[in-house]
Amino acid sequence: MSLDSKSAAPAHPAPGHQRRSALGSVLKLRELPVILALVILVTVTAALNPLFLSEQGIKDLLLNATILMILAVGQTLVIITRNIDLSVGSILGLVAFGTGSVFVAAPNLPIIAVFGIGILFGAVLGAVNGLLITVAKVPALVITLGTLYIFRGINNAWAGGTQYFAGDRPEAFGNLSVDTILGFPVITLIAVVVVAIVAVYMLGTRPGRDLYAIGSDPEAARLFGIPVTRRVLMAFVVNGALAGLAGVLYASRFNSVGATTGSGLELDVVAAAVVGGVAIFGGSGTVVGAAIGALLLTTITSALTALRVDKFWQQAIVGILILAAVVIDRIAGVRAARKLRIAEARNV
Amino acid sequence: MSDPTGSGTIVHPDGEPSETAAKGRRMTASPGSTRPGTEKRQKPGRRGAADTSTVLAVPKGRTGAARILLGRDAVMIYVLLVVVLYACIVIPRFASPVTVGFLLLDVIPTLLIALPMTLVIISGEIDLSVASIAGLTSALMGVLWQGGMPIALVLVICVLAGLVAGAFNGVLIAYLGLPSLAVTIGTLALFRGLALVVIGDNAVANFPPGLTAFFTSKIGGTGIPTVMVGVVVLIVAFAIVLHFTPFGRGLFALGYSKEAATFVGIDVARSKFLLYLATGTVSALAGIYWTLRYSSARSDNASGLELAVIAAVLLGGVSIFGGKGSIPGVLAGVLLIGTINYALKLDRVSEVVLIIVTGSLLIISVVAPNVAAAIKQARHSRRVRSAPLP
Numbered sequence: 001m002s003l004d005s006k007s008a009a010p011a012h013p014a015p016g017h018q019r020r021s022a023l024g025s026v027l028k029l030r031e032l033p034v035i036l037a038l039v040i041l042v043t044v045t046a047a048l049n050p051l052f053l054s055e056q057g058i059k060d061l062l063l064n065a066t067i068l069m070i071l072a073v074g075q076t077l078v079i080i081t082r083n084i085d086l087s088v089g090s091i092l093g094l095v096a097f098g099t100g101s102v103f104v105a106a107p108n109l110p111i112i113a114v115f116g117i118g119i120l121f122g123a124v125l126g127a128v129n130g131l132l133i134t135v136a137k138v139p140a141l142v143i144t145l146g147t148l149y150i151f152r153g154i155n156n157a158w159a160g161g162t163q164y165f166a167g168d169r170p171e172a173f174g175n176l177s178v179d180t181i182l183g184f185p186v187i188t189l190i191a192v193v194v195v196a197i198v199a200v201y202m203l204g205t206r207p208g209r210d211l212y213a214i215g216s217d218p219e220a221a222r223l224f225g226i227p228v229t230r231r232v233l234m235a236f237v238v239n240g241a242l243a244g245l246a247g248v249l250y251a252s253r254f255n256s257v258g259a260t261t262g263s264g265l266e267l268d269v270v271a272a273a274v275v276g277g278v279a280i281f282g283g284s285g286t287v288v289g290a291a292i293g294a295l296l297l298t299t300i301t302s303a304l305t306a307l308r309v310d311k312f313w314q315q316a317i318v319g320i321l322i323l324a325a326v327v328i329d330r331i332a333g334v335r336a337a338r339k340l341r342i343a344e345a346r347n348v
Numbered sequence: 349m350s351d352p353t354g355s356g357t358i359v360h361p362d363g364e365p366s367e368t369a370a371k372g373r374r375m376t377a378s379p380g381s382t383r384p385g386t387e388k389r390q391k392p393g394r395r396g397a398a399d400t401s402t403v404l405a406v407p408k409g410r411t412g413a414a415r416i417l418l419g420r421d422a423v424m425i426y427v428l429l430v431v432v433l434y435a436c437i438v439i440p441r442f443a444s445p446v447t448v449g450f451l452l453l454d455v456i457p458t459l460l461i462a463l464p465m466t467l468v469i470i471s472g473e474i475d476l477s478v479a480s481i482a483g484l485t486s487a488l489m490g491v492l493w494q495g496g497m498p499i500a501l502v503l504v505i506c507v508l509a510g511l512v513a514g515a516f517n518g519v520l521i522a523y524l525g526l527p528s529l530a531v532t533i534g535t536l537a538l539f540r541g542l543a544l545v546v547i548g549d550n551a552v553a554n555f556p557p558g559l560t561a562f563f564t565s566k567i568g569g570t571g572i573p574t575v576m577v578g579v580v581v582l583i584v585a586f587a588i589v590l591h592f593t594p595f596g597r598g599l600f601a602l603g604y605s606k607e608a609a610t611f612v613g614i615d616v617a618r619s620k621f622l623l624y625l626a627t628g629t630v631s632a633l634a635g636i637y638w639t640l641r642y643s644s645a646r647s648d649n650a651s652g653l654e655l656a657v658i659a660a661v662l663l664g665g666v667s668i669f670g671g672k673g674s675i676p677g678v679l680a681g682v683l684l685i686g687t688i689n690y691a692l693k694l695d696r697v698s699e700v701v702l703i704i705v706t707g708s709l710l711i712i713s714v715v716a717p718n719v720a721a722a723i724k725q726a727r728h729s730r731r732v733r734s735a736p737l738p
Binding site for chain 1: 474476520524525526527529530531533534535536537538539540541542544545548651652655658659662668669698701702703704705706707708710711714715718719
């Protein structure tokens, strides 16, 4: 019956049909709206102000996006499993301040070791979130709202009024965000490598696919034999580790780290993921989309400056973008549902 | 599967009698075969306790006065009383009218916004844009007053602005069916952005002194702020709406299951829309209060308040999944956080430790019941396993 027709269809595909479906799959990409928005934004801005796409201009754009990009990738893993992590800003702050302290305490430590310490520290904080959520079975929104305060409080208590400045860190460390390879800043390359690794992991490995299954339907995933608890815990640990990496890079990129570093960042991160086509209730979206979403959000700021638009408009525009992303996602969902209904009607 | 007692009083772990659950259970269980029953007993789910109690006839949950005196809300109120008593005894100068005054002045914004937020979370949604609405009204107030408008008109326009902002959220969430978490993250940025557009990085401070003095004035020597009268009226109004009207009870149904709520005749979209109108309006009131209390209108007023409000509401026993919670519990939650913060400040505990306390309270308040339930469950299932089958 319907099974036959389904299995027969791909066996004799009309060549024209195949091409159309390839084009169709590009048009159906969840990331398409955000890519289009980014392209339009950059083209329009560059046309009006050629300096925007100068070598230095591009370098600034990438540098600004780097940290948000890494955070958005981690957040995407968590959101895909139908959870959320609001504590990333606080994790980033703690790790950034920790990095500053490590350099002061042990100035001769190799930089790679500092990266290791930062990532490990972030992973431990992520594991605290993950364990509380999976073992005590409490919603992630509540737990990470709590740890947002707790981690920030620890950061405040630890730092007090102390701030570490760029001068306290070795020059080679600060140069990571100054030096370029082929025109790309080193820390941006680190971010791109992270995005690529996580993207491949999510697309091509079993644990990566499991995360999507968990987000679509946690109960079904459990019945299917997916170790839901372990996978969700992993998502939180990876997210923490990435926030840790972002914290170390923050210390390299910005002059000072202190008690309030990274506060308020959590909503920007979630916004970047949502703008990048990650569904807030899990199960769909890609890390590449989230990374482009982060790039778009940070590019807007620079574009508005380049266009001499009042800087006060920037945040309102970010808000409108988020709403647009949500509406687009909804329209796509409604259309997909209608198509499914029609397809099912035909098969009966 | 026979009911050994023959009585029909099955009570949920929550303490609410559920005749339907018991009936459904009897209908689905095949008579004579014990296997499904045993399986069910060994792996009790979240609501499994009610099922096992039909087997062992152990009525779970409490009824009557015990239910009120030992419930989640009551526990919060006891904790609040203990903390207040402890602070009065241990911390010098805590028990004074000055304390009452400053404590209440500090918690009023959280308290105000917590009221509609409770209703929103009970109905299974969330609103993160409240603090931004407060900021927007504050900015608007500054600019209009600066522009020479009479203060009464300014206040009316500000409340209307909150209403419109709430309606915007409401249309997107209730009528377009968009997820509230994502929408209100968007409007959080949008409204704060509009506040910046309206007032920029200026601040307006020259509000009529009579008005600002009124907002910090106290009733006689009690130390209770005069504004508290209005706040109490709002508290009572929200409590009545939530607990004593069909609309309010509908919200609980909505939080449990939207489909079921639709089928029993609740207008889901309209209810949600009204809730967002309420959060918008009350957030505007909080914005006005904030502006006049500190007599300063700035674009970043009340920023970050949304998370504090949600933390207080959840601490007050409202379930983030919806369907559970009460106004008295939330009041206790808000006042508990306020009291602890104020007491610690008086005790010269540095301000930075306070947010650790807030965060820990929030986590403990949600983890503790689950851990307790897990222990109870483990004990119960051990007893069930060792008991002979009827």
